[in-house]
Amino acid sequence: MVIHNNFQDFVLFLYIHMALADNYLHPSEEEVILGKMAKLFPTETNPKQKFDAALLHYKTLPHNEVMDIIRDTFKQFDHVKFAQKYKVYTDMYDVINADGKVEESEKNALDLLKEIIDLNAEVKH
Secondary structure (H helix, E strand, O other): OOOOOOHHHHHHHHHHHHHOOOOOOOHHHHHHHHHHHHHHOOOOOOHHHHHHHHHHHHHHOOHHHHHHHHHHHHHHOOOOOHHHHHHHHHHHHHHHOOOOOOOHHHHHHHHHHHHHHHHHHHHHO
8 A cells, every 4th residue: 555645755654653663752753853854845844744744644544554555655666766765764763763762663663664675675676
């Protein structure tokens, strides 16, 4: 299932997914995401509002479908260079490390994301 039409919105979805991997959005995780949104959406006049809307949308999705959404959406953006996707992966580490500790659930979510990025790199070749 694909729910994002542009890569930037998908990246925001991934940021939120990582922040909520431990079932808690720490204020410092939100702060890191908002900081990254400035580069992701340079013309956005109200990033906090966009973040809140994306967060609300994420929370309405069935939890068991989120990984399928991520896999399917990465396939949709096969034109995005591996280096850009890998940058997103490194940004995810910034998000989960924002509160000063990386929980096991966050590490697992990050590892799954890395597998998806690596898988798509292999498919591309």
